[in-house]
Structure formats: C-alpha cells, structure tokens
Amino acid sequence: MQALKYARAASVDEAVQMLRDGGPTAKVLAGGTDIIVLARERRRKVELFVDIKHIPETTGISYDSSNGLTIGAATPLYQIYGNSDVVRHYSALAQASHVIGGTAIQGRASLGGNLANSGPAGDSIPAQMALNGTALIAGPNGRREVPIVDFCTGPGQNVLGADEFIVSLHFPHPAAHSGSAWERFIPRNEMDIAVCNSATYLVLNGDVVTEARIALGAVGPKVFMVPTDALVGKPLTDETIAAAGEAAKATATPIDDMRGSVKQRKHLSDVLTQRTIRAAAERARG
Amino acid sequence: MVATDKPTYKVVGTRPIRPDGTDKVTGRAEYGVDTRLEGMLYGAILRSPHAHARIKRLDTSKAEALPGVFAVATNADFPRVESGTMSIGEGTANPVWLVDNLLAGEKVLYHGHAIAAVAAIDQHTAEDACALIEVEYEVLPAVVDVREAMLDTAPILHDDLRTTVRARGVEPSANRPTNIALHLRLEKGDLEKGFAEADVVIEREFETAMFHQGYIEPQNGTAWWDRDGNITIWTSVQGTFNTRDQVAAVLKVDPSRIKVMPMEIGGGFGGKNPIYLEPVAAILSRKSKRPVKMWMPRDAVFLATGPTSATYCRIKIGAKRDGTFVAGHAYLAYEAGAYPGSPVGAGAQCAFAPYNIANQTVDGFDVVVNGPKTAAYRAPGAPASEYAVEATINELAEMLQIEPMDLRLKNASREGTLNSVGAPWPTIGAEAVMQAVKNHPHYNSELQGEDTGRGVALGFWFNGGMESSGTASVQADGRVSLILGTMDIGGSRASMAMMLAEDLGLTMDDINPHVVDTDNVGYNATTGGSRVTFQGGWVTRDLADQIKAQMSARAAAIWDVPADQVKYEDGAFVGPKERFSFKEMAGKLPGTGGLITVSATSKRNTQGPAFAGHIVDLKVDRETGKVQILRYTAIQDVGTAIHPSYVEGQIQGGAVQGIGMALNEEYVYDDQGHLRNASFLDYRMPVANDLPMIDVQMVEVPNPGHPFGVRGVGEVPIVPPQAAIRNALHDAIGINFYRTPVSPRVILDELLPKD
C-alpha cells in the first residue's frame, strides 16, 4: 500500500488538467480493479488517482442502427452485457464483458480500463478488435481517434501520450448476415487469466464468408489479428475453418510461463479460433 | 459410560443455528485485523528476494531514521534460545529454527524469508521504511526438489544437520552435512518372504506438488508488551495456548506472563499452528513501547507460511492371484521446507492403513529444501502417501482383473488386524465405508457421455486426542455458561453446547458457549487433528456429571433425603416425592450455598480413526484438456454426527480442497527457487462454479471410546480426492498420471502428438 491522493474530474478537460498537474505519477482511475491492485502491491508508483467515472461522456451506452455503438470508457461491464442492443448486435463484446472477473468485479471494471491496461491477455480486447472498434482519446492537444487494432503496442504499452485518456469506444453497426463470438480458455471456470482468448466477427453470403475479423489474445506480446485469407471468399466448411485455425496457430507467438506452455497455447489458438468461427457463423445464419 | 449402539438423542444429531452465526454473517465478528488499540503502530516485514543466500550485511539505519518509524527488529533482537524439541500444535519444532524462521539469522533459506521488521505510525510508512533497509547477499545455489536435495551433490541448507535414523538395520549416516533430517522405517512381518509369495508385483512412482491451505484470512498478530513485562497478543490462530507457548519459547518469557486473546479465525486447516508475526510484533512493541499490529499480504502468506510437503512416493505391492495382498513397500520422501519437520511420519503410518498387509515396510525421509517451512495441512502427510497407494491399487486391480472395490474389500483392515506399527485396530469403519461405496447408487449408476470416467479411492486418518479444558457455571435463571479454550473453526461452539445440553437434558439455547483467552480457562491444545469435538465431548460430559451431582446434592438437602435418592431424569431432579426442573433447581442455588461453577480437563486418547471413500465422475475436454467434475460423492465413517450440517460441511470442504490438489493447485518455482505464483490468481484453487454439489453420505460407526461415539471428521475427507480423480481420468481417457495436479496443460501434453 502507499499513501496517495484522490481527485474526481467532472469533465474531460478537467481530467486532462488534473493529469497534467499531477505529472507521471497521476493515473486515471476507472473501476480500479487493475490499478488499485497494482498500487497496493507497489507495482506502480501512484501519487494521484484521477477518477473519470463522474464525467458524463465516459459513462453510459448509446446505440442506433446507423451510427452503431458508443460506450463510455469507464462504463461498468455489467451495464454492457446487460444492454439488449449490445447482446443482440455485439455478441462477442457481451460475452467478454460477462466473464471478466466475476459479479463483484463487473460492477466496477470497464472496457477502457481493460484496453488501457493493455495486457496481452486482456479479455475484452479481442472482442473490441474483432468488432472493429475505435477509441476516442482526449489529451492536452485535443481529441483524436485510434482504431483499437492499433491501440496496444506491447505488453502494458499503448499509444496513449502523456496526460491522454480514453473517453469512449465506438463500434460500427455490424453488417447484415454477420455474427460475432468470443471464447477464452482458463483452467478454472472463473477468476482466472486467459491462457488464450479469441474473438471472431464474420459476414456470410449464403455459405460464403465475405468478411472476417479474427483476434487472438494471450498468445503474443499483444492481442493481434489473425490473417483470414483461408476463410474470406470461401465457403464455410470444416476444411476452411481448420485452415483458419491453422493460420491462427501459425501467427501465435506465445511464451512459456506458469500459466501455460507454448505448445498448449499454440494448440489452443487453433481450437479457440475454430470454436469462435463456428459460433459466429451460427449467429450470422441467425 | 461409553456408547456402543447408537442411542436416541434429543439435541445431538439436530441442526440448530450456531451461536456465532449472526455476528459472522453480519460482519460484526472480530477477526485478527479488526484489533484496534490506543496508540497502536503498524508493522511490515522485509522479505528475501533470494531462495538461498548468506546475509553479508544488514543495515537498518535509514529505516530507523525515517520519520514515523518507531522501531526496527532483526534476528539480533531475539534472545539466544537453546536447541531442543517443542510442540507446535500438530507437530514439533526446534526453538532455534523457530527463531531463525521468524527473522533470518546468518542465511535466508527461501524466497520470502523474513529478514527485518518495522513498526511505524501507519502501514505506508512501515512499508516505505522496509524499502530503505539495506541487505547485501551472497547468493548461494538453491535446491527446491526433494530428490535433488537428497543427492550428495546438493546445496546444503544447514551445515550442522545430520540424519536421525529411526530404522532398524540402517547405519547412521556419515558425519557430514546433509539435507535428509530423518530416515524412519515402519516394519511388520517379513517383506522379502511376502514378495516371494506374491503372484503379481506392481511398483509405481508418484509425485505430489506443494499445496497451500488457502485460508481466506491472512496471518496476523497484534502485541502489547506492557511496562510490567507482561505480553498480550490478539491473534486468530488455531491454538491460543499453542501460540502462547511458542512465543514464550522464542522470547524466553514465562508462558504465564503471556495472554493470548482469541480473535475469530478465517480458516486454518493446520496452517495456523505455527507462529509467524506474534513474537515479532511483541519485540517491536517492547522497543517502541506501543502496541503493534501486523498482518501478512497475500503474497507473503504463500511465500512464507507453511504449505504442505511436495513429495516423491514409490509404492510396491505384492498380491496373490485371488487378490490377497501379501507384501507392501512404500518409499516416501517428503519436503520439509527450510527446516526439518515434514509430516512424513504420519504419511508413513497412513499409507497402507486401510489394508491388512501382513508383510510391509515403510521408509520415510524428511528432507529440507529451499522453500517455506511446511506446516500441518488437513490430515498432514496422509494425502500424498495414500494417493500413491490408492493409485497403485487401481492399476493392480486392472492387472488382476478384479473389480477395484472388491479388491479393496478383500483386503480391508478390520477390528483386531494389525496396523503398520503392529498394533491391533480398534472398532473401525473401513469395511463399512467400502461396503457403502459399493452399494451406493452413484457407484452403481451408469456413466454416460464420451470421455467420461469414474474413479474411487479410500482414505484413512488417525484423528487426534490431546488436551481440553472447560468451565461451566450454572446461572440462577437456569442457563449454563460454557467457557471454552478451543478456537471455533468449524462450529465447535455449537457442538460443545449441544453435547452439554444433551447430557443435562436441556436445549442448545440453554447453553451459552464462549471461547476465552489463555488466562481465563484451563489449558487447551490446538484446534486440529479433528480432535476438538472428540475431546470436548469428554469435557462436557465431565462438566455435566459434576453439575448433576452437585445439584442433586442440593436437591437432596432441600428435601432432606439421602443424596442417592435423587435421580436426574429428562432435565429434572427427581426425589422420592418431589421433582424440580433444572431451571427451578438453578433458581434455588443462590439460597442453598451459592451458584455452581465446575471445571474439567480431559486428555483421553480413545479417539477413533476415520475412514472415507469417495466416488467421482468427470469429463475430459480432449481439445483443451479441461476436466469437469460431473458428480462427486463422499462417504465417511463419522462415528456420531453431533451437528450433521457441520460434519457435512467438513466433508465437503475437505473434498473440495482435495479436488484442487488433484486438478490445478500447486506451488510453481523457477530453477533458482523463486516462487512464481504467490497469488490466488495463479495458485488456482477451485472456485464455486468449478464444482458440483458434493454429496455426502455419513456412515455412523460410533467410537466406543467417546461418550457420544464421536470420531474426528475434519481431516480424512481431503485424503481420497487426488487418487479418485486420477483413477477417473484413467477411466475417461485411458491415461495413468503419476503426478498431481493433473492440470489441463498436463492432460493436453499427453493427448497431443509428442514433438
């Protein structure tokens, strides 16, 4: 534990100002389910928490069929999987939000926190990438938008500059005849960190896959997109699904640690990719 | 009087709400860290980043100079203690090692070994000060594997350690340093002759990982060393007297000068017998002249409290073609951690206990390694050796083509057959449990689905006796205060109150149980060894007998009849003409010589051993290696269940901890001896939705050595799960595993093509 200060920002500008005044040891506080743990264990030096949960733009969910979905970066997960539009149109995101931590964690934890934490195993990140999300970032130089596929740059690293933070996350409306799915492997059923996670979004025209976005996590230094040449423009068959799984396995560059071995993670990259493709296709067929 | 057939009871066997329940559920109960005293300081500990190193320089001056710091303690602040052996609850220790473990002396012996402690105005300052302590290490090679530690070439932890040999015919080791602290041997019959007579001989090797008890509440301790030289300690431990005596030994203070206040305890499972913080807080209190509170963060709990031994076990069994076991040999090597004292002795006595094997030898080795000093954990020592035996028996059954439960039943230990130390078994439930397994609907149901399997295994545990004391005061309103000194971990206040109520013909609500500090009740050994309800039942019986005798005498005086004319029946004193209810008679006590207070101490050793049999169905996901437990049944001889819900709770809890060991839990060390998973995230105990309901079937074979037939129940249920699950995995996917835990990664390694 360390002694620290807490400040509540009422607006995006005020948050930026507080972060600026606080310097490098000022940290954004969303749900706190990552950062409070890190601060308490002294793995991060924090002198000031800037709480962004009370800024209107960073909380809440808005959806319409032309503009798609916008989620405030600090919106707690339970509101995300509890939202019927999210469940209907963004299944992968609903699934990922529903398993992070457990009920208690989901009352606090946010998508912005999960993304900004930029862990290679962050469970919502493959879903955010497969659903082609964009992060709206605010900072001393105003606002900018970054595709989520480009957000993380390495383990715990991302494109956020000094005093910048994520305001909201935007997801385009999914195409007709599309579906998405998310899955992870953990040795237990809850309260565990992914040995591998995967999300797939795909669009079908009849049996033919016209578009596919597959993201894999926990099997490389950051979550990454899997090449989909084996799938796109081809009919969805056991063979093409297996080929996509093979591509996932080939792209994965996992490490050996106490949470999983290289062999296990490579194998799971294949298995989970195939599983999310099948599940997404089932939803696409409606 | 002792129970033989099960009588009918009024209170025993019912399920009343526990007296401590409301406070616990509403958060009012006070646990160790809830202690808050005027002027209290907060303590923190600096721990070793190395598994094995010499401390070349230790400089605490910068920490002492930090504003807000009141005291710093190191090993040098302890008095010199003499080498010897003392009880630490469910095991023994040398006070010299106890001190060295509390704050390291010349060397650190494991990752997380405590080096220095700070008391400061708040927790943050204490932690900041720890970071200012300078330590210069000479890092030494570490050894974390039991078999490597036994090699002549292994790094040596203690230059003065020599092997104690308690094995007939084995030469004491050469006079040079070793990591093998003890070689013990149990022998019965003629092993060579036995194996020569066998038609079939099977030999298998097994390893079990190091497992932690995983109690929710971390270790804690608050101490106040007052100006008169007396020490008061607030702590949540399994035994207050046990803590008092250990603190006395390491601080060289008379035990009677130390008072230990019992705080509610959030789990122990054996791990809260040893001391970790209390004497350190006391030293800091003496130096700062303030009360000092300390508690462990979770990583320290994993790093530096006592898990159970990792083991290597080799089992050899010889059998006749008809299945009769004729010879058994067990070679058991148990890690002790940094200081001698693994539970290999108990593991050795339990290994073959369920079975009658005429010729057997068990060799046990207690081996130090660069890990935390192991502590008791639920049936300490038994899960590893019995897992190895139960797994071997399953393979033997397959070789002999005999149904696994039939093979076990054929060789079951019975009353009068000789156990591994050559003593005859008393009345035991081994056969009854095995028969109950065979007859259980679960065992006879059809297993459905692909890649599913069923396994069974048995378990044995001695159960402990040890010493308990209590005091009862009859109040004028007819209620009885019951003063206890055994920590209530699993509902023992309720069980004691129920047994006293039964004997007095009262209701549980008429008894008012309290657990009090070491100055206010007679001596009580630790809550452990499944002993508390057993010994406590003798105490309450003695208390009830005294109360009845004294109150009968008062009634006799009132009625002016000889004392032997007053009988106590159904909660009333009955004389030749009149009768008084207990309550009426209690109301007459103040006017007939005063209220009655009685005390009793019991140290009976007639505890009954416990047997358990578990049945498990599971399913393996061949693509991921993940195991789902589909159905689990735990059958156990409980003697008599005083409060059946708490007995079931014990059985379910033990089974779940065993399931954790079987599937995912384990200490993961790197080759330099750094613990890689000192957190609940990565230690991977089962969570609620990993488990089905654990069905319990209680078999009641009353212990003739107890007023109510109680056997201990808390420990034996942790014994069978590892083997039951391992046997079920074989049934499901045809693979025999020889190490626990069998995690998804391990399963996948077997299922995937080898590279």
Ligand SMILES: Cc1cc2nc3c(=O)[nH]c(=O)nc-3n(C[C@H](O)[C@H](O)[C@H](O)COP(=O)(O)OP(=O)(O)OC[C@H]3O[C@@H](n4cnc5c(N)ncnc54)[C@H](O)[C@@H]3O)c2cc1C
């Ligand atoms: C018991 C437990 C279980 C968990 N289980 C899982 C799990 O299953 N899967 C999983 O992926 N994670 C899990 N986590 C980790 C954590 O809950 C998630 O990463 C969560 O999404 C973090 O969100 P938060 O709002 O709590 O982030 P915080 O802790 O508030 O912040 C995390 C980091 O991001 C920064 N940050 C937060 N919001 C923003 C923003 N809008 N802009 C810029 N920076 C920001 C913070 O400064 C901090 O560095 C678990 C944590 C715990 C304690």
